[in-house]
Amino acid sequence: MKPERPTGIAVTLGVLLALTAAGLIAAAPALLKSWYGFDVPVTHPTQPVSEPGGEAIEVVFGFDGEVNADGVPAPWQSQVIRGSLDVSIVHGSRCPDTRAVRISSDRSHFILWHGASPYDPETFPILEWSWKVDALPPGGDVRTRREIPFVGETRNDKAAQVLVGFEGDEVLSYVWDTSAPVGTTIDEWSPVAAIQTQVVESGPENLGRWLDYRINVRDDYERLYGKPPGRVLGLSIQINSNHTASHADATICEIRAVIESF
Numbered sequence: 001m002k003p004e005r006p007t008g009i010a011v012t013l014g015v016l017l018a019l020t021a022a023g024l025i026a027a028a029p030a031l032l033k034s035w036y037g038f039d040v041p042v043t044h045p046t047q048p049v050s051e052p053g054g055e056a057i058e059v060v061f062g063f064d065g066e067v068n069a070d071g072v073p074a075p076w077q078s079q080v081i082r083g084s085l086d087v088s089i090v091h092g093s094r095c096p097d098t099r100a101v102r103i104s105s106d107r108s109h110f111i112l113w114h115g116a117s118p119y120d121p122e123t124f125p126i127l128e129w130s131w132k133v134d135a136l137p138p139g140g141d142v143r144t145r146r147e148i149p150f151v152g153e154t155r156n157d158k159a160a161q162v163l164v165g166f167e168g169d170e171v172l173s174y175v176w177d178t179s180a181p182v183g184t185t186i187d188e189w190s191p192v193a194a195i196q197t198q199v200v201e202s203g204p205e206n207l208g209r210w211l212d213y214r215i216n217v218r219d220d221y222e223r224l225y226g227k228p229p230g231r232v233l234g235l236s237i238q239i240n241s242n243h244t245a246s247h248a249d250a251t252i253c254e255i256r257a258v259i260e261s262f
Contacts, residue, residue, distance in 0.1 A: 059124055061114050061235050062254035063089060063099045073101070076112045082242040083108025094130040094210040095253035101237070102251045103160075105137075109240035118167070118231035124257035125218035132210045133159045133176050133201075135249040137241040140178035142186050142197055154243050155179075156188075160201075160250035161238040164217055165193070167230030172217055173197040176250070178204075185224065196224040216260075232257065 065074035071087040072078045078085055083106065092100035101112070140157035160176040170193060177184070177199045184199040198220070200213060221229040235255060241248040 056123070057259050059116065059119050059257040060254055061116070061256070063101045064254075072112060073099070076101075076114045079111050079113070081109040081111065082240070083110070085110050087112070090251060092130070092132065092210065092251055092253050094132070094212070098254050100251050100253045102249070103237065103239045104250075105159075105239045105241040105248045107242050107245050107247075109238075109242045111236050111238045113234060113236040115234040116232060118233050119257065121166075121218040121221065121229050121232055121257070123259065124232075125216050125260055126258045127162075127164065127215050127217050127255065128213065128258060129162060129255040130210050130212045130253040131160050131176070131250055132208065133206075133248075133250045134208055135159065135247050136176070136178040136204055136207065137244045137246045137248045138178065139244050139246075140241070140248075142175060142177050142180050142188075142199060143184065157241045157244045157246070157248065159239060159241075159248040160252065162252075162255065163195075163236040163238060165233045165236065166221065167233060169193045170221075170225060170230075171195040172220055172224070174200045174213070174215065176201040178202070194225075196220075217257075 063073045063076070065076070067073050067089055070078055070085055071089070072085075073089060078087065086104040086106070086108070088102045088104075089099050090102050094100075103110075103112070136159045137155075137157035139155050140159070141155045142158065144155045158175045158177060162174045164172045166172070171190075173188070173195055175197060180186075180199045180202060182199055182202050184202075186197045188195040188197050200215070201211060217232075218229055237252060239248055239250060
């Protein structure tokens with residue numbers, strides 16, 4: 001049975017809040033878009049890494065830069081949406097030669113983003129990363145997103161989320177969800193971008209274990225948006241547990257976009 005849609009006062013309130021949000025968005029579109037990797041000033045361009053023979057084989061989004069006062073390594077930047085920022089640099093057993101980032105949320109919601117020198121996902125279609133989640137937000141469920149912005153219950157909290165921002169203000173999002181099964185795909189509401197979210201891990205079975213991913217974002221984009229992708233403009237990492245008033249904790253190694261045969 002489908003949930004009942006909000007009506008009457010709820011709809012009116014939703015419209016008013018949406019219009020208010022639209023005013024805020026109009027005042028700061030670059031900030032909001034940067035949450036998804038859009039419009040980020042690239043002070044340290046992420047360039048493709050080449051083999052000795054000269055062929056570019058990967059684009060690396062790592063955590064080995066100088067650590068800023070907020071604990072975030074350059075050139076990553078942070079934005080706190082709710083609560084506080086809790087980021088630390090660690091050495092994960094899955095990536096012993098590079099640094100990993102640990103993100104922790106106590107009733108909070110924040111994003112780390114990394115702008116790139118735009119690259120073609122046709123050249124680097126595969127996105128690879130490893131992550132480990134130690135705490136999931138109890139009851140978190142990406143399927144409980146609001147149909148009307150700011151109105152109704154939502155438990156759309158996630159311990160770990162990787163987002164890829166494309167030209168055209170379109171995003172692919174990959175999440176470890178508490179409740180929604182692997183393979184769930186959600187068209188999420190956003191005031192600044194189209195977002196297609198896919199659940200790649202679910203539930204507590206693999207808590208505390210390092211898991212590896214190798215995903216063809218070019219194929220996912222074409223399947224979900226029905227057209228070839230534009231260039232990738234950047235990546236974001238997100239964690240939130242504010243809706244469920246709970247705790248979440250994850251560690252992520254460097255993220256790499258690589259050629260298909262790599």
